[in-house]
Amino acid sequence: MKFVTTTLAGLLASAALATVAAAECETTLRSSDTHPDGYPTVEGVKAMAxxxxxxxxxxxxIEVFPSSQLGEEKDTIEQTQFGVIDMVRASFGTFNDIVPETQLFSLPYLFRNQEHMYKVMDGPIGDELAEAFAEHDLVALAYYDGGSRSFYNSQKPVETLEDLAGLKFRVMENDVFVDMMDALGANATPMPYxxxxxxxxxxxxxxxxxNFPSYDSAGHNEVAKYFTLDQHLMVPEVVAVSTTAWDNLPPEDQEIMREAAQNSAVLERKLWAEQEAASEAKVVEAGAEIVKEIDKTPFIDAMAPVYEKYVTTPEAQDLVKRIQETE
Incomplete structure (x- = not known):
């Protein structure tokens, strides 16, 4: 019984310490993420915390809730807007119906590479986009990397635009993706992942x-060993806080939050690069053939009708031009 009593006393002491630690926090912010614990985005927000x-x-x-504990992305974005949840990490793709300006960032070949995307999102264009988020009761603190999407297939290495002709590719149920495949000469087949x-x-x-991590984790490399690193889509992700929670913070704490979020973006991007490299090495070892040296110019030129269809206003055309010209 002495052992049990001592253990119980230890548990009570630990609980008391936890209660004291929690009490030290004058403000506790709840942050949602759909990805599992250990995923780069989750670890990024943890570092910010x-x-x-x-x-x-x-x-x-900042208390981080991974694995959709607080709901799926669209639901948690709306809850953050209303102040029910304090923070959210989500893909621009989920914001398309909420912050219309994010739609342009789903255009194929908008970014030349990840470094180009970082320069765009960390510069004046990212600041302007943050103003668009603010109009919808969200304060954009930092932009994360969600990876780049590339083609893979079971038939042959794709090295040129002509190699895509006639191939049938699964795409997300998104009109932009369907039109992209048509413009490339391939056949789009929308279906669940x-x-x-x-x-x-x-x-x-x-x-x-x-991307490589999905290609690896879903086992798609087992049935489609030809992977072409064309990086046709790079959709940024955002860490945003509810204006309700934000307005309750004094300016000095707002600055701490913003700086910590931007520092966390540097870490998240590093973790994502490491995860991509690990997945690439794994699928190559398993027999996948990776095509990296391709001329993207014909692929990009083929997107003219897609851009003409979806970039219709002078404001959108100017933004796309500024993104493409960012060095």
């Missing part, structure tokens, strides 16, 4: 498009 707690001497705590493996295996489709 640590820096904020340290620099505010424990006055502000969970059906892709068997569809390639049975020949319903020839391939799909995604």
């Amino acid at each position: 640590e820096e904020v707690k340290e620099k505010t001497e424990g006055r502000i705590c 969970g059906e892709v493996y068997s569809a390639i295996q049975t020949g319903v489709i020839d391939g799909a498009e995604n």
Whole structure:
């Protein structure tokens, strides 16, 4: 009984310490993420939380809820707008119906590479976009990397635009993606992500498009070993806080939050690059053939009708031009 009593006393002491630690936080912000614990975006926000707690001497705590614990992305964005949730990390793709300006960032080949995307998002264009988020009760603190999507198939290495002709690719149920495939001379087949493996295996489709970690984790490399690193789509992600929570913070704490978020973006991008490299090495070892040296110019030129269809206003045309000209 003495052992049990001592253990119980230890548990009670630990609980008391936890209660004291929680009490030290004058403000606790809840942050949502759909990805699992350990994922780069989750680890990024965790790093932000640590820096904020340290620099505010424990006055502000950020509690991260991964794995859709607080809901799926669209739901948690809306809850953040209403102040039910304090913070959210989500893809620009989910914001398209909420912040219309984000739609342009789903255009194919908008960014030349990841470095180009970082320069755009960390510069004046990213600042202007933050103003658009503010109009919808969201304060954009930092932009994360969600990876780049590339083509993979079961038939042959794709090295030129002509190699895509006639191939059937699964795409997300998105008009831009369907039009992109048509412009490239391939056939778009919208279908749920969970059906892709068997569809390639049975020949319903020839391939799909995604990033290295998804290509690896879903096992698609087992049925489609030809991967072409064309990076046709790079959709940024954002860490945003509710204006309700933001307005309750004094200016000095707002500055701490913003700086910590931007520092976390540097870490998240590094973690994402490491995850991509690890997945690439894994699929290559398993037999995947990676095509990297391709001339993207014909692919980009083929997008003219897609841009003509979706970039219709002078404001949108100017923004796209400024993005493309960013060095």
